[in-house]
Amino acid sequence: MPVANIDELAFKLSSYLSPKKVNRVRRAYYYAEQAHEGQYRRSGEPYIIHPLQVAEILSDMHMDHQSLMAAMLHDVLEDTPVNKDALIEQFGANVAEMVDGVSKLTHLKFENKQEEQAENFQKIVLAMAKDIRVILVKLADRLHNMRTLGVMPPHKKRRIAKETLDIYAPVAQRLGIGTLRRELEDLCFENMHPMRSTRIKAAVRSISGNRNAMVEKIQQALQDQLDNDDINAVVFGREKHLYSIYKKMQEQRKAFESIMDVYGFRIVTDSVDNCYRILGIVHNYYKPIPNRFKDYIAIPKANGYQSLHTTLIGMNGVPIEIQIRTKEMDEMAAWGIASHSLYKQNDSHDPHPAHARARRWVKGLLEIQQRAGNPVEFIENVKIDLFPDEIYVFSPKGKIIELPKQACAIDFAYAIHTDVGNRCTGCLINRKVAPLTQPLKSGDTVRILTGKLARPNPAWLNHAITAKARASIRHHMKTLRESDSQSLGYRMLSSAVQALGGSIEALGDDAFDRLISDANIESKAKLFEDIGLGNRLPYLVAHRLLNVGDDSPANDASKPMKLSGAEGVLVSYAKCCHPIPGDPIVGVISKGKGLMVHVESCKNINDLRNDPDRCLPFAWDEQIDHEFVVDLRLEVQNERGALAKIAAAVAEAEANIETINMDERDANTSVVRASISVYDRVHLARVIRLLRRLDQVVLKISRIYA
Template structure:
């Protein structure tokens, strides 16, 4: 077991004596602060912070990180406050400790919300000092190594959180050794039976594979040496969780996964990486489209290497990674390699460190637009699994996005304003929809319009956390403003019917109602009315202190006018598909605002005369937008009938949204089609032209 003496000896390899003394002082301070506290295993609690510091020392982390590791539980688990740490060890160390602390004093409704809030706080601390996450990862790693003493349910919860959050974070920061250990320990704790079975299967096949792997490794090494390339060739073992994940994701058997041999070739410089690639490709035939150059274009976590897949001996696939020694160190330690080799405070940041800073900055942008911690953590999880795709801007700049990202994700990655105002994209100069997934190497150009705005449907195809959180934020803000506007309109109508108006209301009339409802201001009250959570007519009666009324609706109320520009708080029912020109009525739906129905719709028969649920509506003299109408058709079974129908409808500036086929026989086919039109006159023209098509037997609008 590590003790402070052995840690001091290890630190003497790379720290100055006065820095080591500060680490020792932090240890003795933590030992005194945690005096009398024991871990679940029965050991003194201080053994945990000492172990965390030891993990960081293996990565040659600086003395301030080691001091923070020693003290990381002091604020949370003892009576010592941050100010005391500032006085003893300085503001930098105290800020690191504060950032790593678990913040369990905050009370939340659910554990999920608590975990999300903790991560959100940690993201803010990371933005101030990226070392916060390194101390936190080391803390989590030691906790995972000592899971055995915990209750099974707590063990599973911690393991699940580690696999979902901390292992991906380690991967995002390029810390491969941390990631692998997180995944192995998490897999073992979360799925002990599956882990045991996969391990037994690996052990059973190791003997048969080892001889062939050894021969292949020697063949590659000897060929490189013959041609004057000094290289280290290592056979890579597949780890258990990686095997399990591939079996699940690719629906492959264990034997199919294990039939791939993996090697790593380590050389002195970048030039030799490409020369070694040529040698290996001359030795074994490469598999087409399986070569990736992460040296020219590093991964988002700073990882660099050449990847190729070959047809090896006996046709067995061989995966080969070729990299320099510095790249190997970076692949294993990632961002921590910045401190491992750091000798000059003013030295430029490593690739991994710069990428980590960029990622943390992205977290802050997501955090600013996320509605709550759970939404934030949902968006972060999306960004923690970045199987990348690389595309170009029109000026030739490389943009890196998660695999499956769309042109809309690209637009938001460039700038929030471009994302909010985009209408289409050009991929390699070809006009494309915003929802089309991007492919490696494409040049992406975004087409914007000043009048464009994000739509709720965008959330169904964007993949990046930034795009998703920005769209949600915009829609919430827009919905808020539109709800207030509609609520004001509805309340004004109700007050007019009672012989007064909003302008006539006094503070003495408004304040009691606000106090009763719990709203802090009148806009919140109006938003509630607009969303259908409060009834405008009853609110109006309360405001003029006329609660003795029987509440029956006065049919002389002027209907609310619908213009089609109200936005998210006015929706149109699918059951009867109202269009301009129809007689309409509004169903006040809690949380949705007003749902517009045709006056004859049978679905509102039960609430038609309930003033709390229904209000009269009229169309404005000029209505904007397109509206859905449903038609029932009976057609003769003729070749090309459907194509002719679509052509005629499109020629009339209407669109077919959906086609549902019904009964069909040798002579006739019945179907329903949903078409978008401007109003009843436009629909009448569409019906007239459909009737004129030879082979049309019947066409009529579906009634409800």
């Protein structure tokens, strides 16, 4: 039964806290009780019952007195007139910061629940970076809310349960708090799928009698075997929780009976040495199933969990899953970073590895938050990163890197360091050249190859799955996009100013400062960026800079801007007409996207051709060393080796075939569509000339436009 008043909680706390610290918790309770005076929960209970029972949940974890005080006060800032300064004065900065970290952003208005959820979780992450205890108070708060969700309307139950299952239960798992995570998952399942939960609960109850008898029989047999070998250990039967059964039924597509046929046991001993001795004993007693052994003691999980896992065939062919661990590991599996034995070391110079892992994880969240474009993108990245299953891969020097399942070498590179990920060009997996997108397996040794001039490829986003990799790639592409848009905007404005008889170099800072002030623009760089992205028209900006009255674009005097093919991501070449150097070209500005270059005669821009706001004249630079793709259509004879002859002619012209498709038109002829990379129209003419020499093979050849 939960505690009903502060005296009952104080008695419980006295088992591990000094009287002085218990009195501080009492004082926080009385302060909160007075602040919440007259407030009631939806159930009709006085509001103070909620913080009292949140504090009790933390007391089960043996949390320190400051965490318990923060639990008592966690809704004071949000729901009462009390401010942060008053809390600092009464209870100190540490407690006040924790309370502030847990409090929602009630003073802001959000467009939707998703944005509100994202902003609030981002605030918690920033508070966690200062004090990891913030998330433990928040998890306890969420657990009590889930326990008392029954009074809510069904749609609110489902929404809160889904948020908990998406974010808070995985966070509890990531911090190793297995006991709290399992209860959260079962409560979420019960509120999201009440009928399914009821049926599975009834099914478990119906088989519990026979199952309990079998568990006791196997448990006693294992205990007797360990006692005979003088091993100090205790065998416990493990119960499957409802959500775990439901998830296995869904993911493994198994019937309820086949999942419940597997019996689970936990063996707790007093030393790591005994763990391995027990493993040998149970393998000798029951036959182990191959490839079902995992050593999480030598290589702990990312959340600090340690144990030996093995699966055996027991009496009458019954599958038995056994976990073997020490008492400290068992406590760690239940309470994770909230484990009392860890908190004794929390302020030491040599913190427990579990705390070090938790801090590394929070540091990683901060990096993701800094690179994310907005809170919604941040929380989606966090959801991706909260994987329950890990693989363990090695660097060439033997360092173990933990990654989620299906991670590839791109994820590995970013896990080492952001700069390594940004500059990676290839990889060796187990000393063999492999693609960066190849999924990794536990035990792989990965070496990343880098180049000084290498950049992330946007296509990597289709393969990278870790939040850090995805956020870093997006951040780099955004930075690159800003740089390219500023460069393009500068050139477009320079061309527009030149068309009006001026020079952008001759314009002083005063002209730009005046324009930036009048138009309420952040800076000159932002002005160029807006022009490059198509958000501002270059000729209008040019008129304002030069104080020219006529706002229509210059016509006869206009000198087209020149393109070199190396403008970056903001200039793209239309795939409908594939312009190449030598073609007359125009540029179509798309707001927020930059510039799309078309051949002047392209049919797809007929509607825009006379729109000076969007369609601008462009010309090719004299010095271009980039290749451009062009589409050709060839009618060829159906004869053996026709494609080989075409490929040989293209190679002789020092061009490359990017793609080629062949469709049979009739018994004698086929139509070939080929995409070929060339430098310019002169190079294309040479390709066509060599293809026409194959007059016995190529009957007709033409370039494809839109």
